[in-house]
Amino acid sequence: MSDNCCDNFQSAVDDYLIRHRSVLDVMTKYQETVAKVNRAIAKAVTECGCIRINSARQAPPAQASYCDLKQYMSSHLSGELCEQCREVIESEIGHSMFYMTALCTLLHLRVDDIMRKECKTVTTLGFFNLT
Numbered sequence: 001m002s003d004n005c006c007d008n009f010q011s012a013v014d015d016y017l018i019r020h021r022s023v024l025d026v027m028t029k030y031q032e033t034v035a036k037v038n039r040a041i042a043k044a045v046t047e048c049g050c051i052r053i054n055s056a057r058q059a060p061p062a063q064a065s066y067c068d069l070k071q072y073m074s075s076h077l078s079g080e081l082c083e084q085c086r087e088v089i090e091s092e093i094g095h096s097m098f099y100m101t102a103l104c105t106l107l108h109l110r111v112d113d114i115m116r117k118e119c120k121t122v123t124t125l126g127f128f129n130l131t
Contacts, residue, residue, distance in 0.1 A: 004112055006110075006111045006112035006115060007111075009097075009101060009111070010101050010104065010110065010111050013098055013101045014102075014105045017102045020099075021106075026099055026102045029099045029102075030099035030102075030103055033096035033098075036092045036096070037089065037093055037096055039092075040089045040092045041089060043088075044082075044088075048082060048085050049079075050079055050080065050082040051085070052077070052078045052079050053076050053077060054076055054077075055076040056074075058072075058073055058074065060073065
């Protein structure tokens with residue numbers, strides 16, 4: 001087995017993806033798990049209250065250089081996830097990663113290759129990578 005974490009995870013997903021092996025099942029399960037991630041974050045705000053969302057229009061100074069914009073931009077989050085919310089969100093993200101990886105496997109794509117390419121794109125384009 002490879003020492004690469006992504007390859008090991010992808011191999012395990014392939015081994016255990018049995019019931020929802022159809023690409024249609026995987027696509028809809030992936031979408032469902034992403035919705036559960038969003039719901040878990042919303043619950044951390046609305047039910048637990050360990051984090052808060054304080055959103056407002058992003059308003060960096062007009063004279064700020066593109067390189068300096070990051071220091072003026074807000075995540076709109078305040079607070080820290082409590083241990084319980086952190087565990088739930090990590091679990092939901094893990095399930096989402098499982099189905100994203102399953103989708104890659106069914107399409108004969110390597111997660112590691114995709115991550116390397118995306119990392120190269122982000123680091124090569126730097127500030128011009130407007131995602």
